[in-house]
Each structure stands twice: as C-alpha cells, then as structure tokens.
Amino acid sequence: KKIKVELWVLCLVGVLFFIGLMGYGSLVRHKILAPINKFPVMSGVAYFIAEIPSNLRDIIQGKNDKELQVKDRFPNLSGFQGKPLEKETYLLLSKYDGDTERSIVELVDLRSFEVKKTWSPDIDQINNFVDTSLPEFENLHRDRNDRRYMITHPFLTKDGGLIFKSSSPLVKIDKHSQLVWQNQEDAFHHSIEQDHEGNFWVPTYVYPYQFDKRYFGSQWGAFKDDAITKVSADGEILFQKSVSNILIENKLKFLLFPSPWFYSGDPIHLNDIQPVLTDGPYWKTGDLFLSARNQSMIILYRPSTNKILWKGGQGHISAQHDVDILDDNRISIFNNNAIRSIDVVKNVEIDGNNEVVIYDFKTDSYSKYLNESLIQYDVKTVSAGRSQILVNNDLFIEEQNYGRLLYFNKDESLQWQYVNRGEDGNVYQVSWSRILYKPEDIKKVHKILELGN
Numbered sequence: 001k002k003i004k005v006e007l008w009v010l011c012l013v014g015v016l017f018f019i020g021l022m023g024y025g026s027l028v029r030h031k032i033l034a035p036i037n038k039f040p041v042m043s044g045v046a047y048f049i050a051e052i053p054s055n056l057r058d059i060i061q062g063k064n065d066k067e068l069q070v071k072d073r074f075p076n077l078s079g080f081q082g083k084p085l086e087k088e089t090y091l092l093l094s095k096y097d098g099d100t101e102r103s104i105v106e107l108v109d110l111r112s113f114e115v116k117k118t119w120s121p122d123i124d125q126i127n128n129f130v131d132t133s134l135p136e137f138e139n140l141h142r143d144r145n146d147r148r149y150m151i152t153h154p155f156l157t158k159d160g161g162l163i164f165k166s167s168s169p170l171v172k173i174d175k176h177s178q179l180v181w182q183n184q185e186d187a188f189h190h191s192i193e194q195d196h197e198g199n200f201w202v203p204t205y206v207y208p209y210q211f212d213k214r215y216f217g218s219q220w221g222a223f224k225d226d227a228i229t230k231v232s233a234d235g236e237i238l239f240q241k242s243v244s245n246i247l248i249e250n251k252l253k254f255l256l257f258p259s260p261w262f263y264s265g266d267p268i269h270l271n272d273i274q275p276v277l278t279d280g281p282y283w284k285t286g287d288l289f290l291s292a293r294n295q296s297m298i299i300l301y302r303p304s305t306n307k308i309l310w311k312g313g314q315g316h317i318s319a320q321h322d323v324d325i326l327d328d329n330r331i332s333i334f335n336n337n338a339i340r341s342i343d344v345v346k347n348v349e350i351d352g353n354n355e356v357v358i359y360d361f362k363t364d365s366y367s368k369y370l371n372e373s374l375i376q377y378d379v380k381t382v383s384a385g386r387s388q389i390l391v392n393n394d395l396f397i398e399e400q401n402y403g404r405l406l407y408f409n410k411d412e413s414l415q416w417q418y419v420n421r422g423e424d425g426n427v428y429q430v431s432w433s434r435i436l437y438k439p440e441d442i443k444k445v446h447k448i449l450e451l452g453n
Helices: 007-033 040-061 123-127 243-249 371-376 439-451
Strands: 079-082 090-097 102-109 114-119 152-156 162-165 168-173 179-188 200-205 226-231 237-242 270-275 288-292 297-302 307-312 321-325 330-335 338-340 348-350 355-360 365-368 386-389 395-399 404-408 414-419 434-436
Touching: 090 152, 090 439, 114 439, 123 179, 152 434, 152 439, 179 226, 179 237, 200 270, 226 243, 226 270, 237 243, 270 321, 288 321, 321 386, 330 386, 355 371, 434 439
Parallel strands: none
Antiparallel strands: 079 414, 090 102, 090 434, 102 114, 152 162, 162 168, 168 179, 179 200, 200 226, 226 237, 270 288, 288 297, 297 307, 321 330, 330 355, 338 348, 355 365, 386 395, 395 404, 404 414
8 A cells, every 4th residue: 555645744854854964963073073072972972873884894894993003114124123233222112012902112222122121001090090071081091092092202210110191191100110190181292301400391282272262163173272381200280381372472373374264273283392401502491492293393482481582494394293402503303294195095195205304503504314314215204203313423213104213323324223013913103212322311221220120
C-alpha cells in the first residue's frame, strides 16, 4: 500500500534538517574554536560524532598516535652513525621511544655514544594533579597522555632533575623521574632558556585570549595570545607579558592585523626566548631575543623599559626557530625556510633546505653557515628543528620532523648523525635536544653521574 506524503511535509522536514545541520555545525565549531566552552555536553557529543569517520579510519589502518611516528627518509640509518667526539661532550636527547611508546630523555656521552642516564616520567600520574576544568587543559588526558606526550626542550638541573613541557603545564621531575613541582597557570610551549639570575624564560599562552571578543574565529581557531614568561627555579611565575601587547605598545599593531580582510588566529607563534647573559654594544644583560615564527622575524626586546630595540630577519628567513647569541655582535637563527605550497596536500614545503643564518649587528649583514653541508645531507624539517654553533664552530642540528640529529665539524664534514628508529623499524620524533659541552655543563653532568641513578 502506497503512503502519500504532502509536499509541504517534505519541505518542512527539509527545512528542519537544514536547521539541524547548522546547529550541529555550530556546536562542532564552538568545541574547536571557543576558548571557554559554554555548551560542553552538547558540543562534546557533536564533536565526537564528527570524529567517528577519522577515528574508524585510524583504527582500521592502525594509525594510533601517528603524529609521534615520522616519515622514514633515511631507511639505511638507525641510531648513531659516524665517529664519536674526542672532547668530552654530552647530548641530552629528548625522544619518543617507539619500543615503550612513551617520551623519554637520555644523557648520551658523545665520546662513545653510551647512554649514561635515562629519565622516563609517568606522564599520566603527573597529569592527575592538573585541574582539567581549566579551558587550556580540558583535553590534557586525551592529547597529552603517556603515549602522546612529547617532552620538549628539557633543561637539566644541578640536582639531576629535568624541567620540561609539551604545550602543557611546566613540570620538574627529580633524578628518579618523580614529580617535584608543576606550574599550571598557563600552557607552556617550545623553548626553555635560563637567564643570568638562574630563572627560566618560557613561551606561554595567556588565557583568556585578549582578542576573542573582537576578532573571533579563523582557520586556526581563537587568537593564540603568546606571552614571554619568567619562571623561578621553584616554578613560580615572576613576570609575564603578552607579545601582542608588546607589539601594540611599540606601535607595531599592524603586524598582528596587516589587513582588514584577513585574520590569523596565530599571528606570532613565539617559539624561542633567548635571554642576554652579558652586556654588549648592541644589547644589555636582561634583554631578550624573541623568535616570532609566523612573522618570520626576530625581535630584540628590553623588558625593563618595554621597548623593542631591533627587529629583523624578514626577507632572509621564513618560519624560523631557535635564535642563539654567538658573541657580542652576532646571532644565529635556524631558518626552516618553509613556504606555503601550491600543492594542497602538502600545504607547506621547504624552499630548498633548512639554513643556519647569521646576522652581524656590526656590519648589518646576513650570511649562511655551513650551508653546503645542509644541502648535501638534505636537512629540511618543515616545523620545529633547532641548531647550535658551538664555541669551536662545530654545528649541531636537530631535524625534528624526521627524527634525525646531525653534528658537523667546522670544516663542513659530518662527524655523526642519529636517527631515532625503534625495534619495529619505524622512526619517531625527537624534540629539542641539547648539546652539553661548556665547563658549567660538564661540571653539572659529573655531579649528576656521581649521584648515580
């Protein structure tokens, strides 16, 4: 028997269905973009439904936590390859261990490639002490659990502990990998650098974001309000300043909003704060070099006067990371050299290769350091990555996107390289490792090794 349906009923159903789709889309968008979720249950259900296709795909393809496994560009390399160093030098290697499926830190003696000590903190236990009702940490257990957390730029303390983060609270563990303290006032990210007073400068996101009400919504989500944050050795915040406000107060607001027709929710992307430790002709102790990736710009800033003393790099670097002070008139910059790709699938690509760019304040000139070596060994991490020119002019490179480290001699030859390959044959991330070679570093390592595990 045929059932007749009036045309107006079909039209009404269509209209209601369309309204429902708009409401569903609005809830998903609210879940992703809103810094404070006003409809946690409804938007959470909508977001869960929206993720079902991608989650099923990942389960079927076996791609859980795939972001910690990286593309294998060097199938013939595993672990350390090359010659150990003759001079006493150590590597604080931060890596994702594919065998144990967790982030660990190893202290490696580069004279033998022997692992002298390992830290393997229980991230799930540490996260249990975090207030996940805070908007910045509501997805902490999902996105930063033991299997997904990436210890980033760990700092080795004199007592054998580590200070680190992963777009998360700032954490200190002891020599036994047990929690000492954590600061959860903001989400800490990217670099950790110590200043002349023994305090630490770490990028953070300030909540609530100051531009949400006026400039809400973008392809990146709500406005990421980066800040420079000074933290004591005990984990207390001593000073904090929004980089957006630094730019605005120095009459550079146009850098945040260059066009009324275009808005980016991440216009700065602060990825390194390098404290000035000694006076020089172009800076003073206490000044800071800031790396603003999405501006392709380095800033020299004086917190004591809230003044930007210099800004540069634009036209010579693109999406850079890691600015270092070489001497009293030169800085080095790890230039990712990343550009927007015409290939929609790739999205971003490297324009040639990564570079180490040196800027000389005295001559107002830019140059590239050991560039032929980086070309020869095909160094091209799209995001992250770092470099360090040692006092003897050797060069250390971390190619994070491909789980590789390289050490070049000043004569441009490769001394050694390392690929973080697991027993399963896959390659996993490394994350802002450090070379320890200065006298104060060696003294610290000796003390730690004397303390034992």
